[in-house]
Amino acid sequence: MGVQIPVVRPRRLRTTPAVRRLVAETRLHPAELILPLFVREGVTAPVPINAMPGVVQHTRDTLRKAAVEAAEAGVGGLMLFGVPAVQDAVGSEGTNPDGILQQAIRDVVAEVGDQVVIMSDLCLDEYTDHGHCGVLAADGSVDNDATLERYAEMAVVQADAGVHMVGPSGMMDGQIAVVREALDGSGHQDVSVLAYTAKYASAFYGPFREAVGSSLKGDRKSYQQDPANARESLRELELDLAEGADLVMVKPAMSYLDVLWQVAEVSPVPVAAYQVSGEYSMVEAAAANGWIDRERAIMETLTSIRRAGANQVLTYWAVEAARMLRD
Numbered sequence: 001m002g003v004q005i006p007v008v009r010p011r012r013l014r015t016t017p018a019v020r021r022l023v024a025e026t027r028l029h030p031a032e033l034i035l036p037l038f039v040r041e042g043v044t045a046p047v048p049i050n051a052m053p054g055v056v057q058h059t060r061d062t063l064r065k066a067a068v069e070a071a072e073a074g075v076g077g078l079m080l081f082g083v084p085a086v087q088d089a090v091g092s093e094g095t096n097p098d099g100i101l102q103q104a105i106r107d108v109v110a111e112v113g114d115q116v117v118i119m120s121d122l123c124l125d126e127y128t129d130h131g132h133c134g135v136l137a138a139d140g141s142v143d144n145d146a147t148l149e150r151y152a153e154m155a156v157v158q159a160d161a162g163v164h165m166v167g168p169s170g171m172m173d174g175q176i177a178v179v180r181e182a183l184d185g186s187g188h189q190d191v192s193v194l195a196y197t198a199k200y201a202s203a204f205y206g207p208f209r210e211a212v213g214s215s216l217k218g219d220r221k222s223y224q225q226d227p228a229n230a231r232e233s234l235r236e237l238e239l240d241l242a243e244g245a246d247l248v249m250v251k252p253a254m255s256y257l258d259v260l261w262q263v264a265e266v267s268p269v270p271v272a273a274y275q276v277s278g279e280y281s282m283v284e285a286a287a288a289n290g291w292i293d294r295e296r297a298i299m300e301t302l303t304s305i306r307r308a309g310a311n312q313v314l315t316y317w318a319v320e321a322a323r324m325l326r327d
């Protein structure tokens with residue numbers, strides 16, 4: 001049997017760099033990248049995070065420098081996480097107007113607030129001694145409604161410090177409504193809410209626990225979503241939109257591109273995706289072993305996340321990727 005000569009040849013559009021560039025459907029731009037940054041109270045030098053080579057817990061001083069560097073690279077946003085010196089049962093430092101996150105917000109807003117969007121994590125796990133994202137009921141379970149009261153207070157102190165956008169990440173029911181009401185009630189109508197809408201109970205947050213010094217024993221499965229489920233993400237989306245979310249997010253990114261796609265198909269507001277600590281560490285570890293091409297892997301993961309429908313991507317490679325995109 002003779003070989004059938006193909007009439008249709010998809011390879012034509014792959015032949016030269018010029019034609020590949022012409023037909024590329026997905027493009028990355030530094031402005032849609034958001035850099036997560038950690039700032040630790042009471043340290044005089046940045047503290048490396050073992051499980052995340054290249055990422056550190058900043059001092060207030062080095063945080064300002066990192067913020068300037070990110071702004072110069074053209075990154076669109078910074079997501080700040082505070083690492084307090086003291087943790088307690090209710091996460092008191094999270095609502096201390098002079099707590100580390102609030103100080104960092106003031107510093108960074110003053111430094112680059114006119115160039116990039118300054119965002120802050122609104123959650124209790126960095127601040128509680130038990131490591132959960134909320135306060136505990138007498139039986140040890142996470143008390144949804146008592147936690148909402150804490151989130152409302154956190155929203156106000158973060159907004160008072162000057163943050164542009166808060167990121168409630170605790171997956172408590174009703175959190176977006178409570179945060180929106182607290183912001184509006186304190187004269188912060190212009191502070192936006194980036195809702196962690198579909199947030200899964202994921203093994204890929206492992207390195208982050210070290211990054212924020214979380215002392216969590218057990219897991220977050222009673223509030224974060226089951227990786228087996230996609231439908232409930234659409235329900236969470238409906239709720240977050242009804243409660244006033246300005247942006248919605250899917251997290252982690254790479255193992256949840258199907259969820260991201262479904263959310264992006266129907267969301268009337270921008271959809272962000274968080275390429276989390278474990279996604280970063282996997283690539284770094286493989287690259288350190290010489291098993292994959294690091295830069296190609298970085299760009300491929302970011303491109304896939306955009307292709308699946310993300311408008312913004314939170315990534316620990318934001319500055320490096322922004323520079324690669326410019327060169």
Ligand code: PBG
Nearest residue numbers: 123125169204205208276277278
């Ligand atoms: C909760 C929060 C977490 C991350 C971001 N916000 C941890 C968790 O929910 O367990 C993880 C981010 C990452 O892994 O990079 N404050």
